[in-house]
Amino acid sequence: MRIEAKEIRRDFLRKGRGTNILTAVQECNITFESGTLSMIVGRSGSGKSTLLHMLSGVLAPTAGKVLYEGEDLFAMPDERRSAFRNRHIGFVPQGAGGIASLTVRENILLPVSLFGQQKEGASKDATPEKSGSKGLHLGEAGSKGLGFEKTSSADALQRAEEWMQLFGITTLADARPSELSGGELRRMAIARALIQNPEAIFADEPTGDLDDENTRLVFEMLRQAAKDGAAVVVVTHENEGERYADRLYRMNAGVLTEE
Amino acid sequence: MNLPYKNIIHRPVRSAILICLAAALSCSVFAGSLLVGALRNGFASLQARLGADIMVVPYEAATKSSLENILLQGNTGYFYMDGSRYDEVAELDGIGKITAQYYLASASASCCSIPVQIIGFDPATDFVITPWIKKSNGNMPGYLDVVVGNDLNAFVGDELTFYGTTVRVAAKLDKTGTNYDTAVFANRDTVETLIRSSQDKKLNEYGNRDAGNAVSCVLVDVAKDREVEEVLNDINVHVKRVKAVRTKNMISGIARSLAGVSEVAKAWMIATWVLVIGILAAAFALITNERREEFAVLRMVGASRKKLFGLVLAEGALLGLAGSLVGVAAGALCVLPFSGFIEQKLGLPFLLPNGIGILGAGVAAVLLTGLSAAITSAVAAYRVTKTDRIVV
Incomplete structure (x- = not known):
């Protein structure tokens, strides 16, 4: 999976301040390849999350294009782009990111269970074969292979159980997000992002609420996902994860530079 | 999910x-x-039950609002005028259909089963009560038969006593949502007998009136080619001691x-x-x-x-x-x-x-x-x- 951002920029209109426009992300060009873990570091408010949201197809850029294998993500109608996101992109949000009425297990299974039918349509847009996905194998993290190409309910359930075991949240499978700590919620969100074995993974401060051991576990898993063929992009304001990165970028006041 | x-x-x-x-x-x-x-x-x-364009009542009844009391307010009552008034109205131009009704109020005394408004009609000419009875799939009442309103606690085959005279319930009417639901209907002969009984028992303020020659109300449907107001005025001008009331106006309140x-x-x-x-x-x-x-x-x-x-x-x-x-x-x-x-x-x-x-x-x-x-x-x-x- 080759992800290219071409001259993308994002402006926000500041409400109540006349026509004052804030450019959160200055025009930039960047490419992410399968098999690499790219890390974008920078202070809070520097535009990292905005860039990540544009790259993942959630937030439309004010200008420029985001291309997946040469196809403009934002030229797709919302339905198709959403289906594409469901099948090919895993996103770990910065916030707690849980659906309150669902259990931890259901939250992890959300991309599979809620959009199972949509996934079929999505396969026409970008099949796993086309994108060259090989499935995840978490050797270093101590897990057996969790890769799967075609998600059935039983497969997905089995996979969710394994992710929960790996992250140490099996006992919380039937708990609601409100009963979880920040770290547990973050692990749930990571498991949800990885459940469909996506070819592109975007993680926004994935280790923000985690202890050292879990931080290491998360970075090792993301590293392994990249090793298995995914294009992984991690945004963080910490320096700890830098050693896992293949490419390092710095974001400062909306300006992206490669280090 | x-x-x-x-x-x-x-x-x-x-x-x-x-x-x-x-x-x-x-x-x-x-x-x-x-x-x-x-x-x-x-x-x-209510409009259907009133069923006529014009109601002709004794002049006193109209002025004392007795008619509205009986038909619209749910009070029991009765009044009479000479039967010849019916013929006088019938002879006027513009009369389409005409029939007479006879009112009697049963007393809340031991002589009567229940205090109700009794309304007599003439099956030969009636165009108001008869369709309603037929619609209710009821039998037309014979002599000493009555048809009861829907709200009355009386059923087909029951016997009721009014002024010492026993009558049989021949039919029960469908509900109308009006005061007719608490009334009892009988043919002219039955009501005449009941009026005589009430006079005999000295419980009728018109004790000296000939029950066989008394009507309470004349109902008129105007001929199709005539205006109601025109016929109404004719009645009021040409028939003495009566008041013709347009039913539509009566229920305007x-x-x-x-x-x-x-x-x-x-x-x-x-x-x-x-x-x-x-x-x-x-x-x-x-x-x-x-x-x-x-x-x-x-x-x-x-x-x-x-x-x-x-x-x-x-x-x-x-x-x-x-x-x-x-x-x-x-x-x-x-x-x-x-x-x-x-x-x-x-x-x-x-x-x-x-x-x-x-x-x-x-x-x-x-x-x-x-x-x-x-x-x-x-x-x-x-x-x-x-x-x-x-x-x-």
Whole structure:
């Protein structure tokens, strides 16, 4: 999976301040390849999350294009782009990111269970074969292979159980997000992002609420996902994860530079 | 995975409040519709029961409002005029149909089973009571037979005593929602006998009148090519000591009261609707705002705007549906068992719609409430989903 951002920029209109426009992300060009873990570091408010949201197809850029294998993500109608996101992109949000009425297990299974039918349509847009996905194998993290190409309910359930075991949240499978700590919620969100074995993974401060051991576990898993063929992009304001990165970028006041 | 359903179950208090709001709207619409419908039905029924263009009564009866007392206010009473008045009216031009009625009030004394208004009619000429009896699939009353109104505690085959004379119940009429429901109907011969009995027992203030030559009221349907007002004036000018009254005018007071009550009921329904819509809109706006992070998660895992919109809409519609069903049930419990009480308190003709009408009002209330809840939630959902800034 080759992800290219071409001259993308994002402006926000500041409400109540006349026509004052804030450019959160200055025009930039960047490419992410399968098999690499790219890390974008920078202070809070520097535009990292905005860039990540544009790259993942959630937030439309004010200008420029985001291309997946040469196809403009934002030229797709919302339905198709959403289906594409469901099948090919895993996103770990910065916030707690849980659906309150669902259990931890259901939250992890959300991309599979809620959009199972949509996934079929999505396969026409970008099949796993086309994108060259090989499935995840978490050797270093101590897990057996969790890769799967075609998600059935039983497969997905089995996979969710394994992710929960790996992250140490099996006992919380039937708990609601409100009963979880920040770290547990973050692990749930990571498991949800990885459940469909996506070819592109975007993680926004994935280790923000985690202890050292879990931080290491998360970075090792993301590293392994990249090793298995995914294009992984991690945004963080910490320096700890830098050693896992293949490419390092710095974001400062909306300006992206490669280090 | 049924996310809307799970969201509803997960927040029982919030869901219960929204369901109660929807129920209030649905109950108001359903009960209000039944009320307005029953009043309209009752009025139509009263018009049908009066069934003539003109009523001719003794002059004293009209001036003392005795006629309205009997026919519209539910009081018992009687008055008579000479039978020759009937012939005088019949001889005038422009008379289409003509028949006479004979009134007698049974006494609340031991001589009578029940104190009721007795209305006699002539089966040979009647065009008011007979169609009603036929519609009720009842037998035409013979001599010393009576037909009873729907609200009376008497049934076919029962025997009733009026002024010492025993009569048999030959038929029971369909409900009309008017004071006719508490009246007893008999043919001319039976009423003549009963009037004589009342005179014999000295319980009739017209004790010296010849019962065989007395009528209480002459009902006239004007010929098709004549104006009612014209014939009415003719009667008042040419027939002495009578008052011809247009039935339409007689019930204009009731029509005004009915219109007033209907307007109040409608205003109540609209006010409730506006209030509930406002509260629901505010509630859904708050809820969707509260759940922006959840919506962002759904977007990230692949929910399209349409899908997200559909989820919020479904939740609103489910809450609306549940509330509307509760509201219709509550409305039915408030109105149906107490229709008699409501009728008594309103003092207006009150005839509930039939089963299909009630079902229709229920379905309309459910649809209106469900749609209102769905639309208010949809507006809130649209506000959230139209922006591309649903991000965590």
